[in-house]
Amino acid sequence: MANHSPTNGNNDIVLDINDPTKSCNDSSGFKDCVPLLQKLVAEVVGTFFLIFAGCAAVVVNLNNDKVVTLPGISIVWGLAVMVLVYSVGHISGAHFNPAVTIAHATTKRFPLKQVPSYIVAQVLGSTLASGTLRLIFNGKENHFAGTLPAGSDLQAFIxxxxxxxxxxxxxxxxxxxxxxxxxxxxxxxxxxxxxxxxFAGPITGASMNPARSLGPALVHREFRGLWIYLVSPTLGAVAGTWAYTFIRITNKPIREISKSASFLKAVANGGAK
Structure with a gap:
């Protein structure tokens, strides 16, 4: 029997999860070879990691005389997002944020039918992370790591x-x-x-993410100003993606990751000359 397993340049067998003979287009015309279940698991795990790391930095800062500091908390959130984008971006798109999911759907860069399941996965990941933190830090160490407006609701909304x-x-x-x-x-x-x-952390908690605010709110039953963090980031994300869509000047509606610009490919091609 012939072996049809794909190989790389070293003649090593490469695991081919997706059958290249099968179409990856769904009924909406989106090219997507990753099963929805795998994407949802990636969103749950990714959102859990993001909320756990970011909120843990906040709680540890409050419990240890602000040793982490605001710059430290900012770095934790930024690095967590960065490593997750590189880890599972090719699987689920690395949304971890209902506002991002909804915004992509409004510009037809994400299947509308998958939006509800993505949002459920994101909120689930955030809630599990917040619950885990509450189990770890209890008693006097238990602090609300959600988001609350420091000033007026209007200021926080803007x-x-x-x-x-x-x-x-x-x-x-x-x-x-x-x-x-x-x-x-x-x-x-x-x-x-x-x-x-x-810069926005001391003012609003810098949520930018309805799931980031909703998870801790559900666990701690703290719902003051929650509507701001559900509505404002969603409107901001939709406005942001449409603003870029207006200036992108291209007739390609859906990004093909394999065809994206790459300085690594450019170097490789240059070296081959």
Whole structure:
């Protein structure tokens, strides 16, 4: 019997999860070879890691005379986003954020029918992470690591709208435009989160993510101002992705990751000459 397993340049057998003879297009025309269940698991695990790491930095800072500091908390959030984008971005798109999922769906870069399941997975991951932190830090060490407005509701609403707009604009630029350098997507998005938390953290908690605020709120039953963190980031993300869509000047509606710009490919091609 002939062996039809794919091999690489060293004649090693390569695991081929997706049958190349099968179409990866769904009924909506999206090219997607990853089963929905795998994507949902990636979203749950990724959101758990993101919320656990970021909120743990907040709790540890409160329990240890602010040893982590605001810059430290900002770095934790930024690095967590960055490593997750590189880890599972190729599986689920690394949303971890209902606002991002909804925004992509409004510009037809994400299947609308998958939006509800993504949101459930993201909220589940956030709630599990918040519950885990509450189990670890109990008694006097138990602190609410969610988001609350430091000032007026209007101030918090505007700040959350602006920083989520900024975040989604960057996401749209580096992750949906095939002219961008794909290898820098995680770094760019993580750096944007870091910057936003650095200046907006003391004002609103710099949520930018309805799931990030909803998980701790459910676990601690603290719902003050929650509507701000559900509505404002969603509106900001939609506005951000549409703003970039307006200036992208391209007729390619769906990003083909394999065809994205790459300085690594450019170096390789240059070296081959």
């Amino acid at each position: 700040i959350e709208f602006i920083i989520t707009f900024y975040l989604m604009f960057v996401v749209s630029g580096v992750a949906t435009d095939n002219r961008a350098i794909g290898e820098l997507a995680g770094l760019a998005v993580g750096a944007t989160v870091l910057l936003n938390v650095l």
